Amino acid sequence: MRYGDKVALDGLSLEVARGSITAVLGPNGAGKTTTLETCEGYRRPQSGTVRVLGLDPVRDRRALLPRIGVMLQGSGAWSGARAVEMLRHVASLHAHPVDVDLLVERLGLADCGRTPYRRLSGGQQQRLGLAMAVVGRPELVFVDEPTAGMDPQARRDTWALLEEVRRDGVTVVLTTHYMDEAEQLADTVHIIDRGRLVASGSPTELTRGSQVSTIRLVVTRPFPPGAPASLTAALGPDVVVRLIDELSLVVTGPADASTLARVSRWCEEQGVLPESLHLGTRSLEDVFLDLTGRELAV
Numbered sequence: 552m553r554y555g556d557k558v559a560l561d562g563l564s565l566e567v568a569r570g571s572i573t574a575v576l577g578p579n580g581a582g583k584t585t586t587l588e589t590c591e592g593y594r595r596p597q598s599g600t601v602r603v604l605g606l607d608p609v610r611d612r613r614a615l616l617p618r619i620g621v622m623l624q625g626s627g628a629w630s631g632a633r634a635v636e637m638l639r640h641v642a643s644l645h646a647h648p649v650d651v652d653l654l655v656e657r658l659g660l661a662d663c664g665r666t667p668y669r670r671l672s673g674g675q676q677q678r679l680g681l682a683m684a685v686v687g688r689p690e691l692v693f694v695d696e697p698t699a700g701m702d703p704q705a706r707r708d709t710w711a712l713l714e715e716v717r718r719d720g721v722t723v724v725l726t727t728h729y730m731d732e733a734e735q736l737a738d739t740v741h742i743i744d745r746g747r748l749v750a751s752g753s754p755t756e757l758t759r760g761s762q763v764s765t766i767r768l769v770v771t772r773p774f775p776p777g778a779p780a781s782l783t784a785a786l787g788p789d790v791v792v793r794l795i796d797e798l799s800l801v802v803t804g805p806a807d808a809s810t811l812a813r814v815s816r817w818c819e820e821q822g823v824l825p826e827s828l829h830l831g832t833r834s835l836e837d838v839f840l841d842l843t844g845r846e847l848a849v
C-alpha cells in the first residue's frame with residue numbers, strides 16, 4: 552500500500568482468527584491505521600489481496616458493511632449532535648442493535664448523554680466512537696487506538712467492554728501503540744514496524760523462550776548524574792541499563808535475585824530511594840526493541 556511514493560505497507564501478510572482479539576501493535580507511522588483502513592475498504596492497495604469475512608472490502612462493500620463495526624481515530628461524528636441521540640440514530644440503522652441504554656451505562660456515558668459531541672472530553676469521544684462501532688452487533692469490529700487519550704479508569708472500562716464484545720463471539724481487531732494494552736487484551740499480537748510485519752504470536756509466545764528478564768527500578772527523586780554508567784559498572788558486562796526517564800530505568804539481562812540485591816545495594820550507595828523494584832520477564836516492548844533496535848514508545 553503506497554501513498555504516492557511513500558510505501559506505507561510493504562508485503563504485510565497477516566490473518567485474524569474468528570472470535571479472537573487481535574492487536575496490530577507498532578509505533579507511530581508504522582502503518583496500523585493504513586492496515587485497518589485497507590481492511591475496512593477505505594483504501595485499495597496497489598497490490599496484494601485483502602479478504603474480510605471472505606469478502607473483498609472494496610468490491611463487496613455493500614455486503615460487508617452491515618457485518619462490520621468501525622471505530623475510526625477521531626470518530627467521524629457530527630460535532631453538534633448529542634452523544635446518546637447520535638448513538639440511537641446509529642442503532643436505528645441496524646436490524647438487531649444492542650440495548651442503547653445498557654451500552655451507555657456500560658461505557659460510563661450516562662452523565663454526558665445530552666452533551667453535544669464537540670463538548671465531550673477526548674476519552675468520552677473515544678468511548679462514544681466505540682459504542683457506535685459495536686451497537687449494530689457486528690461480526691467483526693475494527694478499532695483504531697481505542698484508548699488513546701483516556702485516563703486509567705476509562706482504559707480499563709474500555710478493555711472490559713472489548714472483552715465482553717469478544718465473549719459475545721465478535722472478532723475484534725484493534726491497533727495500539729500501548730504494549731500493555733496488547734498484552735492485556737490480545738489473543739494474538741502482530742507487531743509491525745515501517746509497514747512490515749516483524750513478529751506475530753500470543754503475548755506469551757512473543758515474550759517467553761528467553762533467559763533474559765527485566766528489572767524495573769522507579770525512584771522517588773531524580774537519579775544522580777551518570778547513574779546508568781555507575782549501575783552498569785556495579786552489575787557487570789552481562790546486563791544492559793536503559794534510562795527511561797529521570798525517575799526510572801530498566802535493567803535487562805540475567806536478572807536474578809543476586810542482580811536484584813546488587814541493584815538495591817547500588818541504590819543505598821547512591822542515596823536514592825526506590826519507589827518500586829520489579830523483577831519480571833521480557834515485555835512486548837523489549838521484544839520490539841530486540842527486533843528493531845528502537846523503542847516502541849515514541
Ligand SMILES: Nc1ncnc2c1ncn2[C@@H]1O[C@H](COP(=O)(O)OP(=O)(O)OP(=O)(O)O)[C@@H](O)[C@H]1O
Pocket residue numbers: 554557558559577578579580581582583584585586728
Ligand atoms: N494520506 C496519506 N498520505 C501520505 N502519507 C500517508 C497518508 N496516511 C499515512 N501516511 C504515511 O504512511 C505511513 C503509515 O501511516 P499510518 O497512519 O498507517 O501509521 P500508524 O501506525 O497508524 O501511525 P499512528 O500511530 O501515528 O496513527 C506513515 O509514514 C504516514 O506518514
